[in-house]
Amino acid sequence: MSTVLDHATGVPTGTPPQDSARATPARARRSSAISRHTHPMWFLVPAFAILFVFFFLPTVFNFVYAFTDWSGFKSQINPVGWDNFTDLAGSGTLYASLRITIGYAVLVAVFQNLFGFALAVLLERDTRLNHLVRVLFLIPVLMSALAVGYIFQALLKPEGALNGLLSALTGADVHTAWLGSTSWTIVVVAAIHAWKWMGLSMLIYLAGFKTIPVDLVEAAHIDGASPWRAFWCIRFPLLAPAVTFNVATALLGSMNGFDIVQATTAGGPARTTEILNIFIYRTFGQGLFAQATTMSLMLFLLVALLAFPVIRFLRKREEIL
């Protein structure tokens, strides 16, 4: 059914960049003429200067120092070839951290999208109350991640507010160490990370819903589709670009996670939440700067290697539309 509709409307979905990409050549020529006149290229210089100094240069140094013996113990920095890489490959700690990092990223991606999607569905109608609630759910996105981490750490302590609330509700003395289990803490921390960012996912899903033309859904209703079927067969597939963005940013963003984990568990208990960035931080703190750099290079490569197939796969999903 959805394919019929798609043919009928000529693929009306997509994020604005896609629309402009499909714009007629004449329009494209006109807009580029405008940009040439009103926005000289050198306007980009300040932004690129900042990008260069704070992102590009460190990334380059990341490649360079990974091949040296830079440490806090001596002043000279000598090249050592692939030594750091072979040492790392031989150590089990790196693999353990990598495993935890990927597990964490997948959990965050799942939670953040579930929460964000549910919120977007619940708050889709443009009522005054919904406007207010949307703002409330967006506040955690604007909060400092460390603050979020410390707040949850305090709430989830054995003598924290959550257990206090549960004790009051159940009448029994609840003393659960929510961040104390060696198998479940990673799930709890991922949920906290997802909680912080779910407002952003919600916003993007909301925007996605807004781009779906009303007549499409109306047509489905006229064709006799139930609201449930209309939602899952028409509107949900048309959200694909929003899913692409949300899954990719949540997955790849949480691979670079540090602050929330550091504030809640600092990698504990028993290193079961020691994601790669915490391991890197610990290694750097010991003065093993080159090793820490090598690890962060590995993380960079891992994120890059994962980004391509993930985004490609999600883009493929969009093409079916």
Place this chain on the structure above:
Amino acid sequence: MRMPRRALAALALVALVATGCSDPASETTTGGPATWAEPTAKLDGVTLTIWAAQNSNTVPKQVIEAFQAATGAKVDVVTIPDPYEQSVQTKVATGDKPDLAFWQPTASMLTALNAKANLQTLDGAPWLDKLTPALRDITGLLDGARYAALVTSPAVEGVYYNKEVFAANGITATPKNFGEMLTAARQLKAKGVTPFFEMGKDRWATQWWVQVQLADAAKAGLWDKINKKQETFSSPVVLDAIKQYQALINEGLFNADIKTATFDDQGAALLSGKAAMAVQVNSFFGQLQAKADTATLDAKIGFFPISPTGNVGTFIPDQSNALVAFKTGDAKREAAARQLLAYWMGPGYAGFIADRKTVSLQTAVQSPAGVPKALLDVHSSLSSSVGSMQALAVANPDLYINLADMIAGTMTPEQVATTTQEQFAQLAKAAGVPGF
């Protein structure tokens, strides 16, 4: 991801330039032997910065006030957040240095600060002759040069016990060796008392249990052999100590909540008599002092050093025991930093230890009244004690984290040993220790 060829060329150029860079922390000032100004010489207009940790930032309060009044200098104490050592090393690596900092004065931790490049040598300091001879060269030295000033009595790993619990359960004399201590522990357990208390969640004290079991081996040169790769953490002597620790935990000689217990819980348990003993260091007693007054502590808490064959303590000077002075490149401030240390350990010393109620390190200065009995016992065990891993090994691996993982059940003793050895080798290699 399409990258123009010109951008690639630029990238390659940057990479080439970058390889010519050196460590920003490496700029150093070299000079002749340090001169030592009169401790109370005028220093108007000079501002000194001292870095301290959350548990040491109040230590210098009194002595700094006195120094400021005497010299006219201004001294700022800046608290560096925990983990202190990690934060300081990171700052120093980027070229950010104070004039003075509290620092663990062991060789491995001085290496970690790249002492030769970053720290002033304190050779020939005026206070050295006044120190108790046994303590003069106990620590603060690296490759024959002195980099740290010991201001308080270095910590000793040993057993803090609740005297009332011992007496109530018929233990009249403190154990004379590790075996006797275990006999006493089993006796206590039979009577329903928790013999030992360990803090699995806060982790850092877990290593004391292994280190006190190594005291005799340390006396026989264990750490020298480990430094030369003749022994490793997987050698039977170390591995057996780790296994023994796990066996004692499995036997039920420790608190039931060992996995989640904290440093704070440990102090509360020993003070209340919920547990009979804890293997700990001086900062543990500092925590007890925050919970009870000296009279109560004298009545309740005792200390005895322990080793497999006797009562040998294992000393581990910590960050609150000593200060290092940095080479900042400003000769005036460097001299003022040395002068502050000379004042602290000279005319200001009596006032300092009286304020801190701590044991005197100098023969001519009496320890003030009101130093708890347990601390005096700790101090008197120093002269016969042996060095800890931190004091004698060339690198300081995270043994405690691995042991805490073993307690949590995610590592075996063998894994603890190999992981610790791996990290030790990595650190030793980075520090340029021959053979690694």
